[in-house]
Amino acid sequence: MEKLSRNSRVVAITKILTENPNKIIGLNRFSELLNAAKSTISEDIVIVREILDKLEMGKVETISGASGGIKYIPRIGNSMAKDFAENLCDILKDEGRVIPGDRIYMTDLMYNPEIISRAGTILSAWFNDKEIDYIITVETKGIPLAYEVARNLGIQLVIARRDTLVTEGPTMTINYVSGTSKRLQQMSLSKKAMKNNSRCVFIDDFMKGGGTALGIKDLLKEFDSELIGIGVLVDNKEVNKKLVDDYVSIVELHSVEESIISDIRPSKLFE
Amino acid sequence: MEKLSRNSRVVAITKILTENPNKIIGLNRFSELLNAAKSTISEDIVIVREILDKLEMGKVETISGASGGIKYIPRIGNSMAKDFAENLCDILKDEGRVIPGDRIYMTDLMYNPEIISRAGTILSAWFNDKEIDYIITVETKGIPLAYEVARNLGIQLVIARRDTLVTEGPTMTINYVSGTSKRLQQMSLSKKAMKNNSRCVFIDDFMKGGGTALGIKDLLKEFDSELIGIGVLVDNKEVNKKLVDDYVSIVELHSVEESIISDIRPSKLFE
CATH class of the missing domain: 1.10.10.10 (Winged helix-like DNA-binding domain superfamily/Winged helix DNA-binding domain)
Known part of the structure; x- marks a missing residue:
């Protein structure tokens, strides 16, 4: 040439x-x-x-x-990142986001590459110097965000499943109790999915009671591995007693009134 | 400045x-x-x-x-893309990939951002001028690849689920028969997930009998929407009677002998 x-x-x-x-x-x-x-x-x-x-x-x-x-x-400047978080708050304040049972519909956001690629960059920057071996999530909604964080950190993604599949080989399954509904749940991970003695970060769409995060922590113990950090898109601050304490979020939901999110703000990451 | x-x-x-x-x-x-x-x-x-x-x-x-x-x-040059596909074939030929029931373990590849980002670029280039509205997949293994194709095309990802979740709102559920095992299965999609009258591409990890693809086609009909194309990482050519015919793959698996993939090649995309 x-x-x-x-x-x-x-x-x-x-x-x-x-x-x-x-x-x-x-x-x-x-x-x-x-x-x-x-x-x-x-x-x-x-x-x-x-x-x-x-x-x-x-x-x-x-x-x-x-x-x-x-x-x-990868990194996004602080003012651009804050604009992004504020814009996300505006989208979440829209009517129709709160569905029966005071649950928040955000599947469209979790599957929107424009939003998820930016959220992934912001979360990955937070974990960049923590020598992480794997990003772990549990199916389904958090997968694109977890993938983006893994891609930005240049590491492998690991996905725990709620069922067990014949194409996964020998599988480790644990039971855990969801933090808010107190319902017994199950998650499984193939023994092939990760090496023992690894440092992991759990990424998910939403943090409510923290039961899933605690489940991931227990699952990782079975692989002699450690949960180093947790990152989510939305932290539900209405639930103030969480089962885990060390986590970061992009936005914080403070209150829902009459089926509208009335108070939601960028998280402390942007202060 | x-x-x-x-x-x-x-x-x-x-x-x-x-x-x-x-x-x-x-x-x-x-x-x-x-x-x-x-x-x-x-x-x-x-x-x-x-x-x-x-x-x-x-x-x-x-x-x-x-x-x-x-x-x-996004586009990858043809010789680089072919190198990538050949490298993927080498990885798949490794011992231990074929697990009981002659199934192929490839979860590690589907969750490896370095592989999936390149595969996503190759598949997205194929569909780039076809005016696609959504990329659709069914949970779980194909999600990162489907996300990458959606990101490259600048469009929304849609994920059909095998269960139905309370945070999805009203949901459309269909039954379908898997192409090889003939087992009756179910997939669901929230009515909020996509607009009617859309043009969609289905992305998945593996094409065997094509039952899942046919299920997606039926599901899309319920949204008055059209399946424009199908893209997968691996096409299992051992099954030559497929329920769908118009699809592209990155590599073609031709034969498995004594629990080793003995014949696997880059697909026709690279000829």
Whole structure:
């Protein structure tokens, strides 16, 4: 390939970094792909890093050593993230969100890639330096968000199921009690799904009593693994006695009146 | 903000485009964010478009008119896509993939963001110009892949469930017969999940007899909606009588011998 201009090289480098979050990419790879010396690529990377920093669009870190290179860490600037959370509050305040039993309909949001990709970036930034091995969730609604967090952290997703399937091989099943309804429930995870002695973060759509999170904690014990953190889209603050305490959310629901969410705010993450 | 260099502007434009696939972004937005005239931004965009074209990293299209702007269409070059499919075949040939009942364990792959993000780009490119309104899947294993295709196409994901949940509101439930086991199964979709008269693509992990796909087709009829296409990661060619015919896959499984996948190849997509 002929030589490319610096403009062209920085475009290609930005594209590759954005699509490979938290993966270490050796300078050789850029050097070969873009037909340029490693010293030239290093200068390109400085340009990419500086503008992403300035616009609060993420960080580019240099990892030294034999297996070194650069890696891109997704991040959304605080004011943009807060705007996002406020917008989410407005959407949730709409009529029709509260369905019989004072439950909140938010499936459409959980399956909306524009919302979930941003929420995933915000949550992943929170856990980025905590050396997490797996993101875990339980089917179904939290899966896209959990996937986004895993993708941003460059790690494997693990999904506990409520049934057991013949295509999963030997499976570990536990019982747990949901935090609010006190109903006995079950979740299962294939023994193949994760290595023992792992550090995990649980991602879900909604935090109410915390029963599911406690169930995940118990399930992880069976894999000699640890629950390092919890992240959810919406934290229901109407339930103030939770079974778990260490978690983050994007928005906090404070009160529902006459089938309308009357008080919902961005979480403490944005203060 | 002070003026930015062209190098810096093309980095920011590339980042924003990559993160907003198939969304039309007005030049105004770039112009304001980057403090540059629209004519300057237009020149920047030409640079971004040309290098992405040259490296087969996606397309940048110009949409004219009042609500016009540019949009980025994700794409992976054919030789890179074929390498990806061949690598996937190698992984699937590993011992231990075939579990009792001649079923294939591939949950780890379906929950691996590095694999699923690429597979999602390949499948989305296939459906990109078909004016799709929704990506639909049925829980659980196909969800991350379906989410990726939806994200790449900039559209909403819809997930049919095997149970019915109280947080979904009124729900449509259908029965269907799985293509190979002939077992009667059920799937449900909330009436709120999609608008009637929509064009949908079904995404799943595995195509065997096609019973699930046929079930989705029937379910969509209840929403006066149409199944426009089907995309799966693995097509099991050992079952040659399928209940549906119009679908694409990434790899084709041709034979399993003594609990090892002995013949598996990239699909016709890469020929």
